[in-house]
Amino acid sequence: MQASKDSFYVTLRDRLAQAYPERTITVDGITRPAIVVVENDKPSVTARQHDAFYLEWGAARAVRPAISTLMAMVCTVSYASAGTEQNGGLDRGRMQGTLEAELLGLCSPAVTKKYEYTSGSPVYLGSNIFWSQPVSDAAKAEPGCVAREASLTVYFYPEVNQ
Protein backbone atom coordinates (compact mmCIF):
# COMPACT_ATOMS: atom_id res chain seq x y z
CA MET A 1 0.00 0.00 0.00
CA GLN A 2 2.83 2.39 0.84
CA ALA A 3 4.41 1.87 -2.57
CA SER A 4 1.11 2.83 -4.22
CA LYS A 5 0.79 5.99 -2.14
CA ASP A 6 4.39 6.95 -2.82
CA SER A 7 4.13 6.24 -6.56
CA PHE A 8 0.98 8.32 -6.86
CA TYR A 9 2.57 11.28 -5.05
CA VAL A 10 5.84 11.13 -6.98
CA THR A 11 3.96 10.93 -10.28
CA LEU A 12 1.85 14.01 -9.51
CA ARG A 13 4.87 15.87 -8.13
CA ASP A 14 6.96 15.19 -11.22
CA ARG A 15 4.11 16.15 -13.54
CA LEU A 16 3.57 19.38 -11.58
CA ALA A 17 7.28 20.24 -11.73
CA GLN A 18 7.34 19.61 -15.46
CA ALA A 19 4.07 21.25 -16.52
CA TYR A 20 3.86 24.10 -14.01
CA PRO A 21 7.40 24.77 -12.74
CA GLU A 22 6.33 28.09 -11.21
CA ARG A 23 3.88 26.30 -8.88
CA THR A 24 6.17 25.93 -5.88
CA ILE A 25 6.13 26.38 -2.13
CA THR A 26 8.95 27.20 0.24
CA VAL A 27 9.24 25.16 3.43
CA ASP A 28 12.11 25.80 5.86
CA GLY A 29 13.89 27.76 3.17
CA ILE A 30 13.67 24.96 0.61
CA THR A 31 11.63 25.45 -2.54
CA ARG A 32 9.78 22.41 -3.83
CA PRO A 33 6.79 21.61 -6.06
CA ALA A 34 3.60 22.77 -4.38
CA ILE A 35 2.23 19.34 -3.58
CA VAL A 36 2.41 17.82 -0.10
CA VAL A 37 1.31 14.54 1.44
CA VAL A 38 -0.11 15.64 4.78
CA GLU A 39 0.85 12.43 6.60
CA ASN A 40 4.47 12.90 5.49
CA ASP A 41 4.67 16.49 6.67
CA LYS A 42 5.91 17.63 10.07
CA PRO A 43 3.20 16.73 12.60
CA SER A 44 3.55 20.08 14.35
CA VAL A 45 2.75 22.04 11.21
CA THR A 46 -0.97 22.58 10.81
CA ALA A 47 -1.00 25.74 8.71
CA ARG A 48 -1.35 25.19 4.98
CA GLN A 49 -0.03 27.38 2.26
CA HIS A 50 -2.27 28.79 -0.41
CA ASP A 51 -1.95 27.75 -4.05
CA ALA A 52 -0.65 24.32 -3.14
CA PHE A 53 -2.09 20.80 -3.30
CA TYR A 54 -2.39 18.80 -0.06
CA LEU A 55 -2.97 15.05 -0.39
CA GLU A 56 -4.68 13.02 2.33
CA TRP A 57 -5.28 9.30 2.17
CA GLY A 58 -8.66 7.94 3.18
CA ALA A 59 -10.38 4.60 3.36
CA ALA A 60 -8.99 1.55 1.59
CA ARG A 61 -11.02 -1.49 0.57
CA ALA A 62 -10.94 -4.54 -1.60
CA VAL A 63 -12.85 -3.85 -4.80
CA ARG A 64 -14.15 -7.38 -5.40
CA PRO A 65 -12.88 -9.53 -2.55
CA ALA A 66 -14.21 -12.80 -3.92
CA ILE A 67 -12.58 -12.65 -7.32
CA SER A 68 -9.66 -10.22 -7.20
CA THR A 69 -7.02 -8.72 -4.93
CA LEU A 70 -7.53 -5.29 -6.47
CA MET A 71 -7.64 -2.59 -3.81
CA ALA A 72 -9.11 0.91 -3.91
CA MET A 73 -8.05 3.82 -1.73
CA VAL A 74 -9.56 7.28 -1.56
CA CYS A 75 -7.28 10.28 -1.92
CA THR A 76 -8.49 13.76 -1.08
CA VAL A 77 -6.71 16.73 -2.61
CA SER A 78 -7.24 20.06 -0.83
CA TYR A 79 -6.26 23.43 -2.24
CA ALA A 80 -7.06 27.03 -1.46
CA SER A 81 -6.31 30.37 -3.01
CA ALA A 82 -6.41 33.91 -1.69
CA GLY A 83 -5.97 35.47 -5.11
CA THR A 84 -3.31 38.04 -5.86
CA GLU A 85 -2.40 41.12 -3.86
CA GLN A 86 -2.56 43.46 -6.84
CA ASN A 87 -6.20 42.47 -7.36
CA GLY A 88 -7.05 42.64 -3.68
CA GLY A 89 -7.95 38.97 -3.61
CA LEU A 90 -10.91 39.48 -5.93
CA ASP A 91 -9.40 36.96 -8.33
CA ARG A 92 -9.27 34.17 -5.75
CA GLY A 93 -12.02 32.30 -7.61
CA ARG A 94 -10.10 32.55 -10.85
CA MET A 95 -6.92 31.33 -9.16
CA GLN A 96 -8.96 28.48 -7.72
CA GLY A 97 -10.10 27.63 -11.23
CA THR A 98 -6.50 27.58 -12.38
CA LEU A 99 -5.62 25.14 -9.62
CA GLU A 100 -8.53 22.92 -10.64
CA ALA A 101 -7.41 22.88 -14.23
CA GLU A 102 -3.88 22.06 -13.15
CA LEU A 103 -5.11 19.21 -10.95
CA LEU A 104 -7.08 17.72 -13.83
CA GLY A 105 -3.96 17.93 -15.97
CA LEU A 106 -1.79 16.31 -13.30
CA CYS A 107 -4.18 13.39 -12.99
CA SER A 108 -4.04 12.58 -16.68
CA PRO A 109 -3.04 10.01 -17.82
CA ALA A 110 -4.60 8.21 -14.89
CA VAL A 111 -2.02 5.47 -14.66
CA THR A 112 1.60 5.08 -13.60
CA LYS A 113 4.10 2.38 -12.74
CA LYS A 114 4.35 1.31 -9.14
CA TYR A 115 7.74 1.73 -7.48
CA GLU A 116 9.11 0.88 -4.06
CA TYR A 117 10.96 3.89 -2.63
CA THR A 118 11.91 2.61 0.82
CA SER A 119 15.40 1.53 -0.18
CA GLY A 120 16.29 5.02 -1.38
CA SER A 121 16.34 4.39 -5.11
CA PRO A 122 13.05 3.46 -6.78
CA VAL A 123 12.54 -0.22 -7.54
CA TYR A 124 9.90 -1.13 -10.14
CA LEU A 125 7.41 -3.59 -8.67
CA GLY A 126 6.09 -4.92 -11.95
CA SER A 127 2.57 -3.54 -11.81
CA ASN A 128 0.71 -0.29 -12.35
CA ILE A 129 -1.58 1.85 -10.26
CA PHE A 130 -4.45 3.74 -11.81
CA TRP A 131 -7.06 6.16 -10.59
CA SER A 132 -10.41 7.78 -11.25
CA GLN A 133 -11.07 11.34 -12.38
CA PRO A 134 -11.06 13.82 -9.48
CA VAL A 135 -14.50 14.88 -8.27
CA SER A 136 -14.62 18.31 -6.68
CA ASP A 137 -16.77 19.34 -3.74
CA ALA A 138 -18.40 22.74 -3.64
CA ALA A 139 -15.97 25.59 -3.07
CA LYS A 140 -15.95 26.88 0.49
CA ALA A 141 -15.42 30.51 1.34
CA GLU A 142 -12.92 30.75 4.17
CA PRO A 143 -11.47 33.89 5.73
CA GLY A 144 -9.50 35.56 2.98
CA CYS A 145 -9.54 32.64 0.59
CA VAL A 146 -11.65 30.11 -1.20
CA ALA A 147 -10.94 26.43 -0.63
CA ARG A 148 -11.96 23.23 -2.34
CA GLU A 149 -11.49 19.50 -1.98
CA ALA A 150 -11.34 16.99 -4.78
CA SER A 151 -11.55 13.25 -4.25
CA LEU A 152 -10.36 10.44 -6.43
CA THR A 153 -9.89 6.72 -6.00
CA VAL A 154 -6.53 5.06 -6.55
CA TYR A 155 -6.60 1.38 -7.57
CA PHE A 156 -3.69 -0.97 -7.01
CA TYR A 157 -2.71 -4.55 -6.41
CA PRO A 158 -1.13 -4.99 -2.99
CA GLU A 159 2.35 -6.46 -2.90
CA VAL A 160 2.89 -9.64 -0.95
CA ASN A 161 5.32 -8.09 1.52
CA GLN A 162 3.24 -4.94 2.22
Place this chain on the structure above:
Amino acid sequence: MYTVSAPLEPIAGRERVAQRAAEAMLRSLGATRVTLRIALPAIDGLGNQLGMTCGGFEDVSLYPVVVRETTMFANETVKLEVLVSATAASAAATTRGVADVATWLLEAHGVVYRDKLLHIDSVIVDHFAGAEYLYHILASE
Protein backbone atom coordinates in the same frame (compact mmCIF):
# COMPACT_ATOMS: atom_id res chain seq x y z
CA MET B 1 -4.88 77.69 30.87
CA TYR B 2 -1.90 75.44 30.41
CA THR B 3 -1.19 74.44 26.84
CA VAL B 4 1.36 72.07 25.42
CA SER B 5 3.40 73.12 22.47
CA ALA B 6 3.42 69.70 20.90
CA PRO B 7 1.01 66.78 21.18
CA LEU B 8 1.96 64.23 23.78
CA GLU B 9 3.42 61.04 22.36
CA PRO B 10 3.84 57.63 23.91
CA ILE B 11 7.00 57.31 25.95
CA ALA B 12 9.68 55.76 23.83
CA GLY B 13 10.52 52.21 24.79
CA ARG B 14 7.42 51.73 26.94
CA GLU B 15 6.89 48.27 25.43
CA ARG B 16 9.95 47.18 27.40
CA VAL B 17 8.04 47.78 30.65
CA ALA B 18 5.76 44.78 30.14
CA GLN B 19 8.62 42.60 28.95
CA ARG B 20 10.67 43.38 32.04
CA ALA B 21 7.65 42.97 34.31
CA ALA B 22 6.89 39.58 32.77
CA GLU B 23 10.47 38.44 33.19
CA ALA B 24 10.52 39.67 36.80
CA MET B 25 7.23 37.89 37.51
CA LEU B 26 8.51 34.59 36.12
CA ARG B 27 11.70 34.84 38.14
CA SER B 28 9.84 35.70 41.34
CA LEU B 29 7.47 32.76 40.84
CA GLY B 30 10.44 30.40 40.90
CA ALA B 31 11.61 30.33 37.36
CA THR B 32 12.57 26.99 35.95
CA ARG B 33 13.91 25.70 32.68
CA VAL B 34 12.19 23.66 29.98
CA THR B 35 13.48 22.15 26.79
CA LEU B 36 11.88 22.97 23.50
CA ARG B 37 12.52 20.34 20.84
CA ILE B 38 12.56 21.86 17.39
CA ALA B 39 12.79 20.12 14.05
CA LEU B 40 15.76 21.16 12.01
CA PRO B 41 15.14 22.27 8.44
CA ALA B 42 14.39 19.37 6.19
CA ILE B 43 17.05 18.04 3.89
CA ASP B 44 15.84 18.61 0.37
CA GLY B 45 15.02 15.33 -1.24
CA LEU B 46 12.45 12.71 -2.04
CA GLY B 47 13.00 10.84 1.22
CA ASN B 48 11.84 13.85 3.17
CA GLN B 49 8.77 14.39 1.01
CA LEU B 50 7.83 10.73 1.43
CA GLY B 51 8.18 10.92 5.20
CA MET B 52 11.18 8.59 5.37
CA THR B 53 13.84 10.99 6.61
CA CYS B 54 13.93 14.23 8.53
CA GLY B 55 16.53 16.87 9.16
CA GLY B 56 16.90 15.89 12.82
CA PHE B 57 16.05 17.72 16.02
CA GLU B 58 17.61 20.30 18.28
CA ASP B 59 16.88 20.77 21.97
CA VAL B 60 16.63 24.42 22.95
CA SER B 61 16.70 25.33 26.63
CA LEU B 62 14.34 28.14 27.64
CA TYR B 63 14.84 30.12 30.86
CA PRO B 64 13.12 31.69 32.75
CA VAL B 65 9.81 29.89 32.43
CA VAL B 66 7.02 28.87 34.78
CA VAL B 67 5.33 25.52 34.25
CA ARG B 68 1.78 25.04 35.44
CA GLU B 69 0.15 21.65 35.27
CA THR B 70 -3.50 21.99 34.33
CA THR B 71 -4.28 18.29 34.72
CA MET B 72 -7.32 17.89 36.94
CA PHE B 73 -7.27 14.18 37.77
CA ALA B 74 -4.55 11.60 38.34
CA ASN B 75 -5.65 9.38 35.46
CA GLU B 76 -5.90 12.26 33.03
CA THR B 77 -3.26 12.89 30.39
CA VAL B 78 -0.69 15.49 31.37
CA LYS B 79 -1.54 19.02 30.29
CA LEU B 80 0.80 21.90 30.80
CA GLU B 81 0.88 25.62 30.45
CA VAL B 82 4.41 26.94 30.04
CA LEU B 83 4.84 30.67 30.51
CA VAL B 84 7.86 31.94 28.62
CA SER B 85 9.15 35.47 28.74
CA ALA B 86 9.49 37.20 25.41
CA THR B 87 13.09 37.99 26.25
CA ALA B 88 14.01 34.32 26.59
CA ALA B 89 12.02 33.14 23.58
CA SER B 90 13.22 35.96 21.35
CA ALA B 91 16.85 35.32 22.28
CA ALA B 92 16.52 31.65 21.34
CA ALA B 93 14.63 32.40 18.14
CA THR B 94 16.76 35.24 16.82
CA THR B 95 19.99 33.25 17.16
CA ARG B 96 18.36 30.78 14.74
CA GLY B 97 17.27 33.48 12.34
CA VAL B 98 13.59 33.28 13.29
CA ALA B 99 11.52 36.46 13.23
CA ASP B 100 8.04 35.08 14.02
CA VAL B 101 8.59 33.71 17.51
CA ALA B 102 5.00 32.59 18.14
CA THR B 103 4.87 30.48 14.98
CA TRP B 104 8.30 29.06 15.74
CA LEU B 105 7.05 27.94 19.16
CA LEU B 106 3.81 26.56 17.72
CA GLU B 107 5.60 24.54 15.05
CA ALA B 108 8.17 23.12 17.44
CA HIS B 109 8.21 19.35 17.72
CA GLY B 110 7.28 19.52 21.40
CA VAL B 111 8.21 20.42 24.95
CA VAL B 112 10.30 18.00 27.00
CA TYR B 113 8.99 17.93 30.55
CA ARG B 114 10.05 15.33 33.12
CA ASP B 115 11.55 13.21 30.35
CA LYS B 116 8.26 13.22 28.43
CA LEU B 117 7.81 14.82 25.06
CA LEU B 118 4.57 16.79 25.07
CA HIS B 119 2.82 17.98 21.93
CA ILE B 120 2.27 21.73 21.63
CA ASP B 121 -1.45 22.35 21.16
CA SER B 122 -1.45 26.11 20.96
CA VAL B 123 0.50 29.23 21.76
CA ILE B 124 -1.12 32.36 23.17
CA VAL B 125 0.76 35.64 22.91
CA ASP B 126 0.33 38.59 25.27
CA HIS B 127 1.00 42.03 23.77
CA PHE B 128 1.61 45.46 25.23
CA ALA B 129 2.36 48.62 23.30
CA GLY B 130 2.77 46.66 20.10
CA ALA B 131 5.34 44.25 21.48
CA GLU B 132 5.05 40.64 22.62
CA TYR B 133 5.95 40.16 26.28
CA LEU B 134 4.72 36.70 27.32
CA TYR B 135 4.03 33.41 25.56
CA HIS B 136 1.68 30.76 26.93
CA ILE B 137 2.60 27.39 25.46
CA LEU B 138 -0.23 24.90 25.98
CA ALA B 139 1.08 21.35 25.68
CA SER B 140 -0.33 17.90 26.32
CA GLU B 141 0.62 14.24 26.10
